[in-house]
Amino acid sequence: MLSVDEAIAAIMDGAAPLGAEKTGLSEIVDRIAAEDVKARMTQPPFPASAMDGYAVRFVDMKETAVLTVIGEAPAGAPFDGKVGEGEAVRIFTGGAVPAGADHVVIQEDVTREGERITVNEDQEQPRNIRAAGIDFKKGDMLAEKGARLHEIHSALFAAANIAEICVYRRPKVAVFSNGDELKEPGSELKPGEIINSNHYALCAMIRKWGGEAIYLGCASDSEDAIRDYFKRGAETDIIIPVGGASVGDYDFVKSAFAKEGGETKFSKVAVRPGKPVWCGRIGETRVIGLPGNPASAIVTAALFVQPLVRRLAGEDWSAPFWTAALAAPVSANGGREAYMRAQEKDGVITLAPNQDSSLLFPFGTANALLRRLAHAPALEAGDKVEFVRLR
Structure with a gap:
């Protein structure tokens, strides 16, 4: 393992x-x-006015100065000429500042009568012009x-x-569920049936990581049916079968994988939740099998599927570990590295009260996975711990 x-x-x-x-x-x-x-x-490709007003020479800017308006420069239609002594060009925001001008006096600071403007306010320094290339x-x-x-x-x-x-290119990631008991949302459930929900979260996570998620559907509990789903995903970069990887009488995913020519790299990981996660290849297509329990599927996807999708999508990425202080004590950990659903806020991390691997509800508020190494000792409130961000 x-x-x-x-x-x-x-x-x-x-x-x-x-x-x-x-x-x-x-x-x-x-x-x-x-x-x-x-x-x-x-x-901008040219000096542009930042305000509606008049393009002028700053040297002419004396209070009560009177200037002659010789043209205008709306955005997209520059004035074809030069501003000389005692002259002004009506200009609008975004308009090209004409040659000779080094200041835009805003329209509120002048009084216009016909083709003449009178400066009413002292102009302290050249302004209201965005230099070419300022962005x-x-x-x-x-x-x-x-x-x-x-x-x-x-x-x-x-x-x-x-x-x-x-x-x-976005990696194409095929996801399929497995189990006769799984029905889609909105179904009328018979005794023993449950709603098929994992793939909604998994496909959304894959898209967020940069992959193109393709949900193939839910395979029934038969080797032939599961083999058909592996065939459907043959042209993708990654296949993610969810469930059917344990050792029960109706767990056919690994045998179907083998009969499709799959080569297994590993079949178990010392992690909690998610011990049954496995990995292999069918030809050039990578396969990562996730457990069917919701927490196990989501946690192992975050740990094992995420780095692969991000790498294939072109991102040089590895899981960043953050640190926070425990809100309450935690007990010693066992022999498997554990990732516990938690909420981190303002540098303090609080564990969800129930860490059962079948539960989705804790993910509603969880934004982090608290990491506990194998055989980690008990910790007290305030002790620093590592965590992985979920969002």
């Missing part, structure tokens, strides 16, 4: 970012840049290769006159 670190190392063996592809700006959020992204233009300049680095792109990147790249970005 492998340790958590050994299992992660086995899963990550040979894992590398998938090929790159071009995508439009509306599709880049949470993607990983496959190349450096540099500005194709300077922004960024052509050739500036906007995002480095390997960066996870977010919402503002799409606007930033657009402003730099970039329409497409080269990003790493």
Whole structure:
């Protein structure tokens, strides 16, 4: 039985970012840049007015000064000329500041009569002009290769006159459930049946990590049915069967995997919850089998599926451990590394009162997994512990 670190190392063996592809700006959020992204233009490309007013020479700015308006410069239609002594150009926010002007006097500070303006307020210094390139300049680095792109990147790249970005391909992750007792939400349940719920969380987590989650459905408790689901996922990068990996009479996932030509890397991990988690390959497709109990499935997905999905999606990522103070004592841990549902707030971490592996309800408020190493001693309130963030 492998340790958590050994299992992660086995899963990550040979894992590398998938090929790159071009995508439009509306599709880049949470993607990983496959190349450096540099500005194709300077922004703003010209000195621009920050206010509505008049472009003038600051040397002419004396209170009661009278200037002649020689034209206007709305945004997108620059004034074709130069501002000279005693002259002004009507300008609007975003408009290109004409040659000769080094100041914009705001419209509230002047009185206009026909083609003349009178300055009513003292102008202390040149202002209200945004210099060319004040945001960024052509050739500036906007995002480095390997960066996870977010919402503002799409606007930033657009402003730099970039329409497409080269990003790493999202790994395709096929998920299927297993069990005759599982029914979809909204079903009328017969005695012994339960709702099939794990895949909703797992697929959402996979998408958040940068993968393309494909839910294949729920396989019945037969070897042939499960083999068919492995076949359906054959063109994906990762297959995640959920459940059916224990040693019961109706657990056929591993035997179906073997008959499909699967090669097992490991079959158990010294972790609680989630001991039955396993890993292998069918050809080039990686397979990580998760336990069926909700807590076991979600915890092992966070520990073992997450780093693989993120790596294939192009992210150089490993689980960051944070520290917090215990809100209450915890007892000594046993021989398996444990990850306990908890809520961390303001540097204090509180365990969910019931850590049973069948429970989903604690995840409603849990935002962390408190880590307890194998054979860790008992701790008191206030002692520092490590945790992994769930959100």
